[in-house]
Amino acid sequence: MNWPVPDKFSFPAEENELSRILKSKKRNHQKIIDLTISSPYRGGLDFREYLPKIPITEEYFPDPKGESNLLHSILLDYHSHGRSVEPDSIFLTSGTSESISVLIKLFTNPGDEAILLSPGYPLFEELLNWESIRVKKLDMEFQPGIKSFWRINIPSLEKAITSKTKLFFLVQPNNPTGMTLNPDNKREVEMLLEKHGILIVLDEVFSDYNHTNKSYPEEWDVNSIYLNGISKKFGLPGWKLGWFYIKWKEKKDKSVLDRMEHILDTYLNVSYPIQLAGSQLFQFREAIQSRIRNRLQTNLDRLRNELKDESIRPFFPDFGWYIPLKVETGFSTERLAEFLLYHEDIYLYPGEFFGFKEKFFVISLLSNEEDLQSSIVKIKNLFNQKL
Numbered sequence: 001m002n003w004p005v006p007d008k009f010s011f012p013a014e015e016n017e018l019s020r021i022l023k024s025k026k027r028n029h030q031k032i033i034d035l036t037i038s039s040p041y042r043g044g045l046d047f048r049e050y051l052p053k054i055p056i057t058e059e060y061f062p063d064p065k066g067e068s069n070l071l072h073s074i075l076l077d078y079h080s081h082g083r084s085v086e087p088d089s090i091f092l093t094s095g096t097s098e099s100i101s102v103l104i105k106l107f108t109n110p111g112d113e114a115i116l117l118s119p120g121y122p123l124f125e126e127l128l129n130w131e132s133i134r135v136k137k138l139d140m141e142f143q144p145g146i147k148s149f150w151r152i153n154i155p156s157l158e159k160a161i162t163s164k165t166k167l168f169f170l171v172q173p174n175n176p177t178g179m180t181l182n183p184d185n186k187r188e189v190e191m192l193l194e195k196h197g198i199l200i201v202l203d204e205v206f207s208d209y210n211h212t213n214k215s216y217p218e219e220w221d222v223n224s225i226y227l228n229g230i231s232k233k234f235g236l237p238g239w240k241l242g243w244f245y246i247k248w249k250e251k252k253d254k255s256v257l258d259r260m261e262h263i264l265d266t267y268l269n270v271s272y273p274i275q276l277a278g279s280q281l282f283q284f285r286e287a288i289q290s291r292i293r294n295r296l297q298t299n300l301d302r303l304r305n306e307l308k309d310e311s312i313r314p315f316f317p318d319f320g321w322y323i324p325l326k327v328e329t330g331f332s333t334e335r336l337a338e339f340l341l342y343h344e345d346i347y348l349y350p351g352e353f354f355g356f357k358e359k360f361f362v363i364s365l366l367s368n369e370e371d372l373q374s375s376i377v378k379i380k381n382l383f384n385q386k387l
Contacts, residue, residue, distance in 0.1 A: 008129050018334065018350070021341045032341070033371045035348040035363040038321070040235035040292055043366040047235070047291050050284035052277045060272050064265035066092030066243070067275035073282040074243055081207075081216040086252070090245040091260060094269040096203060099227045099244045100124060102263050104131045106256070107166055107199055114167040115160055115198075117152065118355030119324075121175045133167075136160045142358055149315060150177055151185045154192060161196050168193055171203045172217045176324055176354055176362045178206070178317020180217055190222050194249070200224045205232040206320035208289055211300060214318050223249045232321070234281050234288050241270060241278050296321065296365045299372055306376050311383040324351070325361045327383065333359050340382070346375045 015023075025032055037043050065071065071090060078085045093099045100123075108114070110132035116124050118139050128135050138160055140150040168189075173180050181189070193200055204226055207217050219226070229242030246256065281288075300316065303323065307314050313326040329336065333350040340346040351360030361379075363372070 008132060016334075017338050018341060021338060022347060025341070025345065031345060033346045033367075033375050035346065035367050035372065035375060037364045037366050039237055040295070040366055043295065043364070044368050045235070045291060045295060045366070047284075047288050050281075050288050051236075052280035054273045054277045057273060057276070062265075062268050062272075064091075064261045064268065066090075066270065067272070067279065069279040070275050073279045077282055077285070078245075083219060085245045085247075088257060089247070089252075090243060091264060092270050092275065093229075093242045093244065093264070094240045094271075095229055095231060095242040096205060096227055097123065097127060098267075098269060099229075099242050100127050100201070101131070102260070102267075103201055103225060103244070104128060104133060104167070105263055106259055108133055111164065112166045113162060113164045114169060115157070115165060116169050117171075117174075118357075119150070119174075119177060119351070119360075120171055120355060122353070122355070124169050134164070136165075137355070139355075139357060150174070150179060152181065152189055154185075154188045157189065158192055161192070161198065165196065165198055168198050168200045169203070170200060171206075173204075173206050173317070173319035175203075175206060175320060176317075176322040176349075177315065178211070178320035178322065180214065180318060186218075186220070190220055194222050201227065203227045205229060208233055208285075209293060209296060209321065210319050211296065211316070212318045219247055221249065223247070230278065230281065234285070235292055236281075239274055239278070241274050292366070295369070298369055299365045299367060302369070302373060303376070306373075306380070309380065309383070312380065321365050322362055323365055324356070325363065327359050327361060329359060329383070333361055336382075337361065340379065344375075344378050344382075346378060348375075 034042070070092070071087065074090060075085055075087060093102065104127065108131065111134065113134045113136055114128050115136050115138055118137050125135050138152070138156055141153050143149050143151060200220055200222060202220070202224060204217060205228055224247045225244055226247065227242065227244045230239055231237040231242070300323070303314050307325070311328045315324045315326060317323055327333065332352070334352050337348055337350040340348065349362040351358070351362060354362060
């Protein structure tokens with residue numbers, strides 16, 4: 001008997017070579033320098049002294065909106081960044097993935113379309129596919145030598161829009177480039193989305209980690225939804241707590257809030273003890289984030305000093321935990337990533353993973369400082385061989 005698994009779950013029959021090499025080394029307990037880490041703890045950062053104890057409680061007060069003290073803490077956090085969020089427009093989830101999933105459920109029907117930007121993190125595409133939404137990917141324009149070095153091509157965006165286009169996803173700041181749109185490009189996109197009645201969903205998980213004098217990302221002047229969570233805000237991906245809020249361009253639509261509450265009431269996925277502990281985290285936001293920022297800044301400074309060769313060019317991010325490295329080579333970055341892992345035990349992202357058309361590696365700025373230093377030396381030596 002063949003199980004009735006639909007085509008939307010048709011994954012590649014085989015792992016790629018990079019994954020096979022990584023699994024083999026882990027099975028053999030070989031030490032790997034992991035330059036892809038997304039958890040501060042895995043990079044050796046420890047701020048357990050700031051973490052509240054998760055209460056052991058049999059109490060349970062299910063509320064699709066979330067625990068009131070935690071919601072109040074989140075609202076105050078947005079207020080500290082100059083945003084005025086309406087209390088009835090914010091919802092808790094178990095993380096960004098669930099936030100995206102429930103938004104897709106409410107605002108689309110199977111067969112509708114959504115637009116994603118590339119380069120970008122591939123999570124959104126899978127979630128949309130699993131909800132039977134057609135994905136249209138739009139390559140951002142690469143502008144070497146310009147600080148905001150990727151922009152959205154407006155004629156290309158307009159061409160991608162059809163009567164079935166319901167959602168436009170934007171990671172703000174972008175992952176992995178760490179950039180935000182310049183104001184002129186942002187306004188052009190706003191006008192186009194408003195013209196076609198398309199809702200924009202903004203993932204802002206890296207917005208607290210600013211490496212320049214740029215301000216916290218601005219809200220958009222259209223109907224929009226903003227996602228965040230403690231995975232990046234407090235470096236706690238294992239706590240599984242996220243949220244989103246809805247911003248109305250004009251009149252609030254209460255039916256949207258009621259339907260969203262109904263969807264979340266069906267799941268009630270957020271752990272109640274985590275909600276109770278989560279409200280206490282916000283008083284330690286600056287202490288936790290400053291420790292993470294110090295690691296990010298140390299590694300950025302190291303890369304500025306080490307990478308002055310034209311064959312490896314870092315594109316320093318405005319925000320975030322990652323940095324793209326543009327490389328000059330006749331090989332694909334996927335093949336080079338396989339070579340570095342197999343021969344040097346260095347694991348990094350090839351640019352193809354994020355949809356780069358130019359040749360890039362992507363590395364995590366959370367990496368252990370000594371590991372990053374030794375890896376960069378080995379990568380430079382590889383490129384000195386004129387690959």
